[in-house]
Amino acid sequence: MRPPLAELARxxxxxxxxxxxxxxxxxxxxxxxxxxxxxxxxxxxAGVDLTVRRGEIFGLLGRNGAxxxxxxxxxxxxxxxxxxxxxxxxxxxxxxxxxxxxxYSPEEPGFPRYLYPRQVLELCGALSSMSGAALxxxxxxxxxxxxxxxxxxRQARQLSKGMAQRLxxxxxxxxxxxxxxxxxxxxxxxxxxxxxxxDLIVAARERGATVLLNSHLLSEVERMCDxxxxxxxxxxxxxxxxDELLAGDxxxxxxxxxxxxxxxxGTGYGPARGWASGLPPAPPTELPPAPPTEHPPWLAP
Amino acid sequence: xxxxxRNVLLIARSTLFEQANRRLLWSLAGGALALVIGLALVGLxxxxxxxxxxxxxxxxxxxxxxxxxxxxxxxxxMGIIGYDLDSGAVIMFVSRPVSRxxxxxxxxxxxxxxxxxxxxxxxxxxxxVSLLGGRADWTLLYDFVVLAWNAAVVLAxxxxxxxxxGMVAAAIIGFITWEVVGNTYLLSGLIRAHEIxxxxxxxxxxxVVIAPHVLSSPLVAGTSTSINGGQTVFVMPGPTAPDFIxxxxxxxxxxxxxxxxxxRRAL
Numbered sequence: 001m002r003p004p005l006a007e008l009a010r011x012x013x014x015x016x017x018x019x020x021x022x023x024x025x026x027x028x029x030x031x032x033x034x035x036x037x038x039x040x041x042x043x044x045x046a047g048v049d050l051t052v053r054r055g056e057i058f059g060l061l062g063r064n065g066a067x068x069x070x071x072x073x074x075x076x077x078x079x080x081x082x083x084x085x086x087x088x089x090x091x092x093x094x095x096x097x098x099x100x101x102x103x104y105s106p107e108e109p110g111f112p113r114y115l116y117p118r119q120v121l122e123l124c125g126a127l128s129s130m131s132g133a134a135l136x137x138x139x140x141x142x143x144x145x146x147x148x149x150x151x152x153x154r155q156a157r158q159l160s161k162g163m164a165q166r167l168x169x170x171x172x173x174x175x176x177x178x179x180x181x182x183x184x185x186x187x188x189x190x191x192x193x194x195x196x197x198x199d200l201i202v203a204a205r206e207r208g209a210t211v212l213l214n215s216h217l218l219s220e221v222e223r224m225c226d227x228x229x230x231x232x233x234x235x236x237x238x239x240x241x242x243d244e245l246l247a248g249d250x251x252x253x254x255x256x257x258x259x260x261x262x263x264x265x266g267t268g269y270g271p272a273r274g275w276a277s278g279l280p281p282a283p284p285t286e287l288p289p290a291p292p293t294e295h296p297p298w299l300a301p
Numbered sequence: 302x303x304x305x306x307r308n309v310l311l312i313a314r315s316t317l318f319e320q321a322n323r324r325l326l327w328s329l330a331g332g333a334l335a336l337v338i339g340l341a342l343v344g345l346x347x348x349x350x351x352x353x354x355x356x357x358x359x360x361x362x363x364x365x366x367x368x369x370x371x372x373x374x375x376x377x378x379m380g381i382i383g384y385d386l387d388s389g390a391v392i393m394f395v396s397r398p399v400s401r402x403x404x405x406x407x408x409x410x411x412x413x414x415x416x417x418x419x420x421x422x423x424x425x426x427x428x429x430v431s432l433l434g435g436r437a438d439w440t441l442l443y444d445f446v447v448l449a450w451n452a453a454v455v456l457a458x459x460x461x462x463x464x465x466x467g468m469v470a471a472a473i474i475g476f477i478t479w480e481v482v483g484n485t486y487l488l489s490g491l492i493r494a495h496e497i498x499x500x501x502x503x504x505x506x507x508x509v510v511i512a513p514h515v516l517s518s519p520l521v522a523g524t525s526t527s528i529n530g531g532q533t534v535f536v537m538p539g540p541t542a543p544d545f546i547x548x549x550x551x552x553x554x555x556x557x558x559x560x561x562x563x564x565r566r567a568l
Contacts, residue, residue: 035567076396078568096400104396110389114323115315120393123315127308127397155322171393 025179025210026052026075031084033070033234044070046234047084052227057201057211059225059242061218061256067234068214069107072183075212076104088179100129103177107184107214109168111156117148117167120156121174128175142170145196161188173200180204183214198224222252230259237262308399309407316411325376326415333369333423340365341430362427363444366420371479373419374452375472377412378459383468392568402560409460409556413453420449454548455479457555464562 033045044067052058062068073079074086077093091098111120121139130138143149146166151159159167165188172180182201186194201211201224215221221228222242229239237259238245245255302310320326341362382405385391394404424445431438455478462471497505 073568076392078392078395080565080567096398096403098398099396100398102396104392106389106392106396108389109393110385110391111393112315112319112390113384113388114319116322119315119318119322123311124393124397126311127394127399129304129398 023054024051025054025089026050026058026212027085027087027090028071028074029085031071031074031086032082033067033074033079034082043234045074045081048231048234048236050229050236050239052210052212054210055205055208056226057205057213057224059221059228060212060214060231061216061221061228061252062231063260066231068231069183070234071231072104072181072212072214075181076102101178102181103172103175103179104181105165105168105172105183105185107187109164111164111167113157114155116155117152117159117170118143120167121171124171125174128177130175138174138176142174145200146170162190162193165189166193169197169200173204176204176207176209178209180209180211181214182211184216185213186215186217186220194220218252218256222246228252230256232260304398305400305403308403309410312394312399312404312407313410313414316408317414320411320415326418329373329376329415329419330422333366333373333419334426336365336369337362337423337426338430341427362430362441366423366427366445366448369423370416370420370448370452371476373416374455374459374479375476377416378456378475379463379468379472381408381412381456381460381463383463383471386463395568401563402556405460405464405559405563406556409457413456416452416456417449420445420452450545450548451479454551454555457552457559461555461559461562464559464566 028048028050031045031048031050032043035042035044048067048071050071060068060071070079074081075088075093076099077095080094086093088098089101093099112123115123118139121142122135125135125138143152146169148163148166148170151163154163156164156167165185169182169185172182180201185201186197189197198220201213204211213221213225225242227239227241228245229236231237238255242252246252317326343361347357382391385394385408391404395401424442427441427445428438431441455475458478459471459475462474466474
């Protein structure tokens with residue numbers, strides 16, 4: 001018997017073993033992050049509480065400007081939080097040693113412009129305490145699996161967006177870190193590349209790694225993640241296991257829109273309607289009739 | 302070797318690779334050699350009447366070296382971390398177990414090495430030219446060591462400037478630093494000629510006294526400035542051994558300041 005249409009429309013969930021253990025890898029308490037001074041202050045995070053457990057794939061969802069990337073940067077010690085605490089592997093991420101077991105692929109990857117992909121990977125591996133034959137083998141493996149061999153003769157500045165994304169992912173996976181933080185990892189990839197990245201993420205979890213996935217592709221999140229947090233206006237609006245959120249045959253997109261619209265749409269800093277919110281455009285505001293203009297005598301009709 | 306030192310050396314090495322890949326290293330070295338040898342040959346062919354052929358060649362070659370070093374410092378200094386900040390490459394470094402201080406120091410060392418290679422080529426070229434004059438001029442090599450040391454100080458100052466003010470400002474201030482400090486001996490004449498008094502005069506005089514010990518340019522060592530009918534008011538001293546210690550302190554201080562400022566910066 002053919003499955004119902006609704007079942008076909010929903011992407012098949014990748015079956016996996018439950019997380020290896022429930023230890024906390026990331027612990028964020030009351031995190032606030034403000035930028036600018038006085039009147040120009042922008043609040044990017046307004047009291048985020050979040051935990052990510054060992055061995056799970058954790059999805060971070062939110063609209064553009066919701067604070068996801070700021071949160072990721074706080075985890076890496078790239079920002080100094082205005083208040084609150086961040087602990088990664090039980091340590092403050094500002095300390096360089098706390099980042100030993102982290103692999104990070106940013107949304108907009110940047111590399112030393114004149115290095116070749118192999119040199120980038122060798123440098124990244126060496127900075128993550130790899131050396132000798134192990135480093136050479138890991139670099140070779142990543143160059144092959146990321147299909148970067150084809151562009152081995154190009155410098156980083158000459159790579160296409162997709163290839164730069166592959167290089168970014170390759171350097172993140174290179175040293176087999178315990179925590180992978182992937183910010184829009186498939187944004188610039190073709191469908192085959194996306195599938196390869198999904199396989200890599202699932203394989204990383206199978207070896208016991210924890211993955212923090214920041215993505216706009218809800219179908220991807222729905223397929224891979226164990227738990228999800230929806231951020232809006234710098235706050236975690238909903239957090240839970242994906243199965244709980246999708247109880248009653250709901251789709252993640254429905255849950256996401258419900259949460260965001262329930263919080264007032266927009267990026268959280270003001271109401272928004274229109275194509276991005278899923279709501280119809282706001283009706284034009286009717287202006288009160290203009291008062292009769294008093295013309296000066298020399299312009300009187 | 303500690304992890305910190307290893308990280309610094311790895312970043313310095315990759316910076317050197319980068320300069321080689323972009324052909325900047327070879328362009329600088331080749332350009333330097335061509336300029337020094339070219340000018341030195343001009344000096345050999347057309348000696349200044351009051352100087353010997355060898356002295357003319359040496360004067361020309363040293364002038365070329367000073368000019369070219371300044372260009373090299375500006376080109377290298379403005380991009381030490383400026384390009385990384387623009388492209389986001391800095392995140393690739395500091396999202397790993399690398400502190401911002403290690404990153405800055407590594408980038409600084411890599412660029413200082415590039416500069417050192419350029420100066421080596423210039424120094425050897427000038428030395429070779431001095432051999433054409435009939436006698437090996439060993440003082441030239443000492444001059445280049447001092448020149449490299451000065452350049453290292455300005456490069457460190459430019460690292461701090463790039464963190465605070467960006468690439469263009471770093472280039473301009475680096476240029477001014479080199480030019481002003483290199484010509485400090487002119488300032489004391491200026492103070493007297495314009496009859497500057499009070500706090501302004503005291504500050505300028507202090508600068509005149511201190512600056513040559515920070516950047517003791519061999520190019521103007523022993524140069525004097527005079528006003529009022531030949532009255533010598535200041536002679537630019539040559540570098541002394543303690544000056545090297547002072548310069549080292551400036552390098553460490555500039556890099557430490559850059560690190561403190563960089564730590565506070567959101568990436």
